[in-house]
Amino acid sequence: MESAKSAKNNNFCHDCQKEIELEGDDIKNGVLLVYDDNGEKINILKCNECFTENKALNNFRKCEVYSRVVGYIRPVEQWHKGKKQEFGERQEYIMPESNSFCC
């Protein structure tokens, strides 16, 4: 329970940063979520409003994105400034279901 304590010392909602009120071991206006990240326990507090809206944990660590740049796949983080801007301007689309693309 040591790590649960450390999460409780940081008494803010993970999503909206609102202060979470604690009274002893009771959480007055939120919930404590415990996640297992490859054996490491992650303790997150969420206020009741954010927990109702989204029970999942999002944005808790940096995500490395790979994409195609001039012929091969590289982490976007390593692209130069101009290519990063171009990546930001890319738009996703869904190919229409059609046999006209079939070979």
Ligand SMILES: [Zn+2]
């Ligand atoms: Zn919140």
